[in-house]
Amino acid sequence: MSRLLISNGLILDPVSETVKTSSVCIEDGKIIALGDALPGFEPDKTIDATGLIISAGIVDLCARLREPGLEFKANIQSETIAAASAGITTLCCPPDTDPVIDEPAVVELIHHKTLMAAHTKVLTLGALTTGLKGQLLSEMAALQTAGCVGVSNTRRPVESTQVLKRAYAYAANYDMAVFIEPDDHWLSAGGCAHDGRVASRLGLQGIPVSAETVAISRSLMLIAETGVKAHFGRLSSAHAVRLIADAKDQGLPVTADVSAHQLFLNEMDISSFNSIYHVLPPLRSQRDMEALRRGVQDGVIDAICSDHQPHEIDAKQAPFASTEPGISSLETLLPLSLRLVREQVVPTYTALSLITSKPAAILGISAGTLREGEIADICIYDPDADWQLDTESMLSHGKNTPFEGWNFQGKNRYTIINGELVFSSDQ
Amino acid sequence: MVNKPSKPTDSLIGNDNWNIQLDRNGRLKHFLTVEGLGSEILTSILDTAESFANVNEQRVKKVPILRGKTIVNLFFEASTRTRTTFELAAKRLSADILNINISTSATTKGESLLDTLQNLQAMLCDMFIVRHSDSGAAHFIASHVAPHISVINAGDGWHAHPTQAMLDMFTIRRFKGDFGNLRVAIVGDLLHSRVARSQIHALNTLNTGDVRVIAPRTLVPNDIEDMGVKVYHDLAKGVKDADVIIMLRLQKERMQGALLPSEHEYYSEYGLTEDKLKAAKDDAIVMHPGPINRGVEIESSVADGPRSVILNQVTYGIAVRMAIMSMVLGREPEAEISGEEQ
Known part of the structure; x- marks a missing residue:
């Protein structure tokens, strides 16, 4: 029996669109009252949230924790500590671990490790094909029973369109969503940067926009035929946003996300060969970045994720093309989302819905909203905190961020999961 | 504390990293790319090369400008002509030159590029002439070597030569x-x-x-x-x-x-x-x-x-490389100090 009282905070719930100064009473992991504190409620602990915003905990659609397989980069414990400190209460791991999440034993391994060491909730996607090799169907029913919330082939190729179609149909059979990171392997192979003026100047092999749009188009045709529910992750181009908008207009069961860094960086950032900006899909043109922002504004893009990819220092210490792609980004998901508010791209409600209620809906979990009777997964942030990102103070084992030195407004102060305080900036 | 700009510059060549090839007096410290260098520097390379072209036509084709300097030809990619003309240019400037062909040595044994560099740096040389199959390799090397070492790009990927x-x-x-x-x-x-x-x-x-x-x-x-x-x-x-x-x-x-x-x-x-x-x-x-x-x-x-x-190009290659090496390595340290005082 534990009782937690959050008092005097400003509750911002994008689902009910409520905003009011009030208190939250939590008992046995659930929110039992929102508004005025219940008479006679005697908390074991009280958080004074005066001047702070109380939001549903952040749900991150794509974070690589590097465990199992790449523990020299990071592990479940280190990364969930970082996530919790940044207000994230649930995150979802893609299946490209080593071993690949293509059988229940690996799911159980991760769940076991999560129970032992994790500071947030950790969900998993199962592999769409065995070993992510794009040839044989994985045992999706078993993966679903083991707890996978969807299936994905990550960015790895499925060469045969026939295999891809059958995989989608089979996933639909179990009402499992497919999570697609659209990439035509043969158009992008060997590339490391957007195929545009900067890559041409630097002599870096380009990845054309068509690598993304050909893959999206192929998948959309198969989604229409099989009826599978599909989520397109990490969009990078204006044309991709248009394809998703059209698909939604046609009533296809699709959703989409963008990684936060794609809304702030573009191809110009790689112009001094700085490998910290080496990401996949690549940073595209300014025009693409603006189209992604518009996609977020008008709802074509449903969610913003971190696309967290922590690396050891050596992974980025080589000439650009030889470095490993990715950004350590759990700790900038909320700050960058709030920056969209400050830059007047979206109002605060929308920014929060993009990282709470909407990704929760995509994952099919009941989270991302503040309501009486709901599980108490909550983040409490200070909207006025001015701070500067310093990699030294990052908790993730990966310090690979291009946002070092950026000024942010708004910082997480408390994170509550299942009614327990798992992070507090007071200590 | 100095407040850094909240967003890095968008300029293609205004970036600090591009200017790593110039020292604080605006002289060539590395020669990595032509991009971002002004016409004065390019013209001065051509003019200096003219004077060396005359040396090359004399009976004794050697000048003592880089005596005592050690230059390493660091080739991660095969080359005959470029490597040879750099070697000849270094010798005519009286420098000592060491040829290292890495494609068949360290990196194939799993040593990282950075490890290789640190090992070579420990041998106390003054200049690396680098060829590598990755675009940006010369920039990477120039930004990781000790400050007294100069880097000349002898070809990086598809980027620059x-x-x-x-x-x-x-x-x-x-x-x-x-x-x-x-x-x-x-x-x-x-x-x-x-x-x-x-x-x-x-x-x-x-x-x-x-x-x-x-x-x-x-x-x-x-x-x-x-x-x-x-x-x-x-x-x-x-x-x-x-x-x-x-x-x-x-x-x-x-x-x-x-x-x-x-x-x-x-x-x-x-x-x-x-x-x-x-x-x-x-x-x-x-x-x-x-x-x-x-x-x-x-x-x-x-x-x-x-x-x-085409054959004139090969001949002139020696004079031009002599010019670039002498400009990069022959910078007078005294001038640099007086420049700092200004």
Whole structure:
């Protein structure tokens, strides 16, 4: 029996669109009252949230924790500590671990490790094909029973369109969503940067926009035929946003996300060969970045994720093309989302819905909203905190961020999961 | 604490990293790319090279400018001509030179590029001349070596080959004088060419009147017009009234990637033959960075003919590399100190 009282905070719930100064009473992991504190409620602990915003905990659609397989980069414990400190209460791991999440034993391994060491909730996607090799169907029913919330082939190729179609149909059979990171392997192979003026100047092999749009188009045709529910992750181009908008207009069961860094960086950032900006899909043109922002504004893009990819220092210490792609980004998901508010791209409600209620809906979990009777997964942030990102103070084992030195407004102060305080900036 | 800008600069060349090739007095510390260097520096390289060209024509071809300096030829990619001319240039400047061919040694044993560098640095040398198959490798090395070491880029991936571009500019200036009224056509595989990228920057920095590139659509990088060139896909139109024609080498593996159907078709469409050369000006010169594929990008009689200055390019390469090495390594440390005092 534990009782937690959050008092005097400003509750911002994008689902009910409520905003009011009030208190939250939590008992046995659930929110039992929102508004005025219940008479006679005697908390074991009280958080004074005066001047702070109380939001549903952040749900991150794509974070690589590097465990199992790449523990020299990071592990479940280190990364969930970082996530919790940044207000994230649930995150979802893609299946490209080593071993690949293509059988229940690996799911159980991760769940076991999560129970032992994790500071947030950790969900998993199962592999769409065995070993992510794009040839044989994985045992999706078993993966679903083991707890996978969807299936994905990550960015790895499925060469045969026939295999891809059958995989989608089979996933639909179990009402499992497919999570697609659209990439035509043969158009992008060997590339490391957007195929545009900067890559041409630097002599870096380009990845054309068509690598993304050909893959999206192929998948959309198969989604229409099989009826599978599909989520397109990490969009990078204006044309991709248009394809998703059209698909939604046609009533296809699709959703989409963008990684936060794609809304702030573009191809110009790689112009001094700085490998910290080496990401996949690549940073595209300014025009693409603006189209992604518009996609977020008008709802074509449903969610913003971190696309967290922590690396050891050596992974980025080589000439650009030889470095490993990715950004350590759990700790900038909320700050960058709030920056969209400050830059007047979206109002605060929308920014929060993009990282709470909407990704929760995509994952099919009941989270991302503040309501009486709901599980108490909550983040409490200070909207006025001015701070500067310093990699030294990052908790993730990966310090690979291009946002070092950026000024942010708004910082997480408390994170509550299942009614327990798992992070507090007071200590 | 100094408040950093909240967003890094968007400028292509205003970035600190580009200027790592200049010291605080604006002199060349590294030579990594032509991009971002002003016409004064390029002209001064050409002028210095003129003086060394005279040394090379004397009976005793040696000057003591870099006596006591140690230079390492660090080649991660095979090369004969470039490596040899750097070696010769270093010897004529009286430097000690060490040749290290890494493609067959350390990195194939799993040693990282950074480890290799640190080991070589421990041998107390003054300059690395680097060739590497990754674009940006020379920048990477220059930003990781000890501050007293200079780096010269002898070719990085598809990005830059600035000493080749400078010897090409030297050749053009010797034969044609001023760049302002020239029409220069670069023909061939631009997509994979570090030589072409550096030439384009150099030609534009030296205010060349008309710089054009000619290639099939599969071998032209996206948005290359951005670098200040006109793009042609037809050889006859592209070389019309040209003063200078630069042919690029075609690698045989381009057929494998479905970039071209055959050498035969390439030659008939884009090969420079005596017949096609007629469209250029009567006194046009023909250049090629070598090695030449006779009968693929150029007809033998053109390569060996009166318009060809291909062997002059090789000869001038020594003087130009001597100029660059002496400018980079011969900077007077005293001048640097007095410069700091100002």
